[in-house]
Amino acid sequence: MGDGHGFAESDQWFARAERVIPGGIYGHQSPALLTRGEYPSFMHSGDGCRLRDVDGNRYIDFICGYGPIVLGYNHPAVEKAVDQQRRLGDTMTLPSVRTVELAERLVGMTPGAEWAMFAKNGSDVCTWALAIARQATGRELVVMADHAYHGVHGWCNGITNGFPDSDRASVRAVKWNDSAQLETLLDQDGERIAAVILTPFRHEAFEDSVMPSGEYLEKARALCHRHGALLISDDVRTGFRLDMGGSMQKWGVTPDLLCYSKAIANGHALSALLGSEALRDAASKVFVTGTFYLQAVPIAASLATLTELGASGAIDHMHAMGLKLCEGLAERAGAAGFDVRLSGPPSIPYMRFTDDGTGFDRSRVFCGAASRLGVLFHPHHNWFLMAAHQEKDIDEALAVSEQAFASVKAAF
Template identity: 35%
Template sequence: MQSFTKSQELLKRELQVSPLAAQTFSKSYRYFCQGIAPSYMDHGEGCYIYDVDGNKFIDYMCALGPITVGYNEPSINEAVIKQVNKFASGSLQSELEVELAEKLCQIVPCAEMVRFVKNGGDATTAAIRLARAYTGRDMVLMSGYHGMHDWSIGASENHKGVPEAVRKLTMNFTYNDLNDLEDKLKQHEVAAVILEPIQSNGPQEGFLQGVKELAHKYGALLVFDEVVSGFRYALGGGSELCGVVPDMAAFGKGMANGYPISAVAGRKEILQQIEHGVFVSTTFGGDSISMAAALATIKILEQPGFYEHITKIGTMQRDGIAELIKKYDLGDVLSVSGMPAHAGVSFEGHGSLNYLDIQSVYSQTMIENGILVFAIYNLNKSHTEKEAKAYIEATDKAFALIKEAVEKDSLEGILRGGRVDPVFKRNIK
């Protein structure tokens, strides 16, 4: 029987001193059923994590994407420890900075030069600043999530605190809809079109090439936000996978197997503006520990068969979800979407139950069966068919309970803890 006593004690303490008790929204306790889920991790090994109460879980969150190889990977640990014994951030840069920049220029299709920062949002923001300087324009069109900085989050529902003048400079366009993009390019002088190249089930045939052609036709630069897709679908990210080369790309998350590093990469004449007045500079941009981790991680990702393995396991899980939705006749409540390495379940309301009620049943059941996942899963090298089968078995149990809840039109006797209450959520009617 799982116990979460220590997690609950730590959560109570942290809520007194830190909002949401997590430094990342999507790691907050609110994303799980309160009282019956872990909040604090003690250690990890491969694709398994152990919480502070000693509970063991197969981890399908992978730290929201950064864990591409697995926890406690010996070769990465060795590289990090070697550099720790030298210095982390110093008064001069590390030679690792040169090696990593050269490596990215070899494997990233658009990379002629690279600038390192820390978070994914730092990299996308650097790209937008460079694009605005290069084009002499201010307006940005975006599709997807690009971080917490004002230019991006100001165009979302979570724009509180962002000046109206800033909000007017960014507009969303619809993924896989070239007509919508062109309509907005016609209406505004746009500096950059930025998008996550792989969203949901991926781009429709010709979409990304069409985005590139339209952006250039109307004088804008094309930026791929590869923070999620980079190093997860292919070594060179969505650009390599789909065969479309943008003017710039932002990378982060999976580059260093959990160590904090990101980068903006792109054409030399654009990046060289940093030498001529475009300010992209951070104290920890040259952190040598994360660079050591990144080089060691990329060495593993370059090994033959890495991405074929991820795709095989992901396909097994995605197909398993689809079959279970049919088994329980839940097509009006559940759906599966995403490409194999980053896919999962979507929820809809039914009767008096809203989509978060349905998701809560799913979340509770997966935790009870030793699976740590929100809805969309991430994979790393250490996930095997054994873990995939455990995931599918847990999903079967979750869907059976969802079917019961839908038929009863009630969570009574099914949900034991609080409902999930994510920071980012759809409107509930």
């Protein structure tokens, strides 16, 4: 293509990285997912909805750090709270009182939650939720949706390299959205099942997103009640973009345990596990801890983030901006002669081309071209809106998308 951003600095840093870090960049930020030459490898700074890479290229970002950036990069109110707390102390032998304030805030805004505990990432709180469910029920098995992503721990890591099969021995998988299958499993094995863990909607990478059909979540809730199993909502990816009381509330469902991370502190490292009164005792008996779990700075960042999200009507704004983006993309795709599928809620959207060769050929060309022209979309992972996206940013991204659709046309 030749047009657009160049990545000479990124390439030099990547060459250095490869010598001292296995793979150069690992995990979901690796070039296996965002192709080098089309995407930068290293970022320099962020402000609002814009990122700048180490070559000085600028982007409107719809990946949002894979979810955490919900207000915007370098948000003034959040960073002010961070600076104030940093001056007082962060890791301080004992927690700061901000921890209590955040637990009170989360309990106050979340139906069914009577307590909250904190950790650093989504994997930890999902695994912690299972442990509490097992402790509370005295049962061993847990049910998850097949290929669902709940983090990198052995019981759910879809890439099993390095993990023994025994890590998954107590996990049963069901098809997402299939109430009948869940009912059959619970009827057969209910007495051994401690919990069912589900995301509020299905948002696996390399798939279209799927919203829960009809009364799927409600049925899952009722089946858990009937069989004495606990319902865990993994709201790590979806939290604070659909409903401030927990995303399952959108479908009228209150889980027993609720896992948050990503957007909870606008990019600062924090996760939270919330639970019902009935699980308080079990939660206090499961020993889980981490050296940095109760750092005061991310907790202060979270308090400021939740205040801003609530006060600014951010969820409605992200919905409106996401809708504008999705409608604009569909229109421009049609004008360029492409049929695209937009899935997921507008604030967590995803676009794929129908009849796309091996599944992502056109998506990769489209997203690669957009990146070189200054807009970050992801070819095989859902996107995110943030409160900092304004109409002008969406208009600019849509103008870039026209050129990206033209690149796809030229390539196929």
